[in-house]
Amino acid sequence: MEYGVHSLVDGVHSLVYGVHSLEYGVQSQVYDVQSLVYGVQSLVYGVQSPVYGVQSLVYGVQSPVYGVQSLEYGVQSLEYGVQSLVYGVQSMEYGVHSLVYGVHSLVYGVHSLEYGVQSLVYGVQSLVFGVQCLVCGVQCLVYGVQSLVYGVQSLVYGLQSLVYGVQSLVFGVQSLVSCVQSLVYDLHSLV
Numbered sequence: 001m002e003y004g005v006h007s008l009v010d011g012v013h014s015l016v017y018g019v020h021s022l023e024y025g026v027q028s029q030v031y032d033v034q035s036l037v038y039g040v041q042s043l044v045y046g047v048q049s050p051v052y053g054v055q056s057l058v059y060g061v062q063s064p065v066y067g068v069q070s071l072e073y074g075v076q077s078l079e080y081g082v083q084s085l086v087y088g089v090q091s092m093e094y095g096v097h098s099l100v101y102g103v104h105s106l107v108y109g110v111h112s113l114e115y116g117v118q119s120l121v122y123g124v125q126s127l128v129f130g131v132q133c134l135v136c137g138v139q140c141l142v143y144g145v146q147s148l149v150y151g152v153q154s155l156v157y158g159l160q161s162l163v164y165g166v167q168s169l170v171f172g173v174q175s176l177v178s179c180v181q182s183l184v185y186d187l188h189s190l191v
Contacts, residue, residue, distance in 0.1 A: 004126030011120030018113030025106030032102040036095035042088030049081025 056074030 008123030011123040015116030018116040021109030025109040028102035032099035039092030046085030053078030
């Protein structure tokens with residue numbers, strides 16, 4: 001029964017741990033989705049920046065006075081757009097890895113929860129088995145007490161039978177003495 005209680009406590013702890021792992025997996029999943037969305041936004045911005053750089057480059061070619069400045073700004077914008085594009089791809093890759101890690105954490109949380117439920121069921125079964133053993137022990141104890149009472153009663157009956165036997169033996173001896181006395185009396189009468 002004590003082992004069943006310990007198993008029940010271990011099952012509850014495993015169940016709580018599984019719930020926390022599941023909660024952590026869900027939080028990681030949300031964070032991974034946010035990272036993925038941020039990566040997609042960065043990717044879109046990285047795609048828009050080269051377009052803006054090309055437009056600025058065209059504007060720089062068309063404008064004779066501000067052409068050089070616009071051209072330089074367009075090159076810088078194009079470079080920034082490429083960097084943003086690379087950063088967006090890296091962020092998207094990190095978001096995918098984080099998403100995979102979140103899925104793994106979620107699966108681990110589900111397995112931990114399943115193990116906690118199994119441990120809880122095993123603890124309840126062990127507790128029930130312990131209670132059944134306790135009931136069986138009480139029944140055996142009651143049966144032993146009843147057998148002891150029956151043995152004492154049988155001993156009393158045996159002692160009573162022994163007393164009755166002794167009394168019968170005494171009565172038989174008395175009857176034998178009476179018969180001998182009667183025989184002696186008869187012999188004296190004949191003489």
